[in-house]
Amino acid sequence: MRVDVLTLFPEVFEPALQSSIPGIAARKGIVSYHLHNIRDYSLEKHHKVDDRPYGGGPGMVLRCEPAFRAYEAVRAMDERPGRLLLLTPQGRRFEQAVAREFASSPRLILLCGHYEGFDERIRVGLPAEEVSIGDYVLSGGEIAAMVIIDAVVRLLPGVLGHEESAQKDSFSEALLEHPQYTRPPEFRGMAVPEVLLSGNHGRIEDWRKAQAALRTQDRRVDLLTCLDEKQENG
Numbered sequence: 001m002r003v004d005v006l007t008l009f010p011e012v013f014e015p016a017l018q019s020s021i022p023g024i025a026a027r028k029g030i031v032s033y034h035l036h037n038i039r040d041y042s043l044e045k046h047h048k049v050d051d052r053p054y055g056g057g058p059g060m061v062l063r064c065e066p067a068f069r070a071y072e073a074v075r076a077m078d079e080r081p082g083r084l085l086l087l088t089p090q091g092r093r094f095e096q097a098v099a100r101e102f103a104s105s106p107r108l109i110l111l112c113g114h115y116e117g118f119d120e121r122i123r124v125g126l127p128a129e130e131v132s133i134g135d136y137v138l139s140g141g142e143i144a145a146m147v148i149i150d151a152v153v154r155l156l157p158g159v160l161g162h163e164e165s166a167q168k169d170s171f172s173e174a175l176l177e178h179p180q181y182t183r184p185p186e187f188r189g190m191a192v193p194e195v196l197l198s199g200n201h202g203r204i205e206d207w208r209k210a211q212a213a214l215r216t217q218d219r220r221v222d223l224l225t226c227l228d229e230k231q232e233n234g
């Protein structure tokens with residue numbers, strides 16, 4: 001997969017994309033990251049990219065020309081058109097199912113806003129899908145882009161050591177994951193459930209399924225309602 005990021009702050013991505021699973025994925029050659037500064041595509045003096053909103057109001061708005069020029073130049077850097085994701089709190093909610101959908105694309109291009117957001121013609125004029133990581137407002141799209149890249153990249157075949165591990169993560173089967181334990185068997189009076197030490201894989205699997213269901217019922221009953229609705233609708 002090729003990932004292009006259009007941003008005013010490319011430097012904030014480097015540590016996140018070089019570390020942990022996103023970094024391993026790049027070193028294995030499964031993904032390549034390409035960071036582009038939108039400012040480099042501004043035709044204005046001092047590479048200015050924003051301006052005051054028409055009609056008045058606070059803050060600055062990202063101008064059309066650098067955003068369109070940046071997208072068109074970056075799009076042409078590879079023959080795969082990819083999916084253009086516009087980060088905005090007004091977009092489609094990013095969830096695990098959306099991460100799976102994006103993971104099947106050979107290329108993602110993420111366009112990060114800043115300040116008061118984008119000129120509306122960027123949203124209308126570019127072939128963009130608007131994506132939000134949740135109902136809160138961040139200062140810029142960079143953290144949202146990193147969330148999406150991390151969640152997508154760990155799903156790519158060959159990235160995680162155990163292929164199973166992404167399949168068992170929370171949300172993968174519309175359930176939260178069961179509790180996990182590692183050594184020692186007892187810590188400050190808290191013991192690991194006996195079943196996990198039993199070596200009986202059938203019992204362990206049953207216990208994990210039951211725990212995942214209980215935990216979801218307890219914390220996120222909305223996920224179970226969604227699952228019921230999906231099953232009813234076939």
Ligand SMILES: C[S@@+](CC[C@H](N)C(=O)[O-])C[C@H]1O[C@@H](n2cnc3c(N)ncnc32)[C@H](O)[C@@H]1O
Pocket residue numbers: 086087088089090111112113114115116117118131132133134135136137138139140141142144
């Ligand atoms: C301060 S926000 C602008 C919010 C805009 N004035 C609005 O109310 O819709 C600046 C940028 O941060 C990014 N951003 C903020 N919250 C986000 C979210 N929940 N999901 C994705 N991107 C977000 C977007 O790229 C946005 O253009």
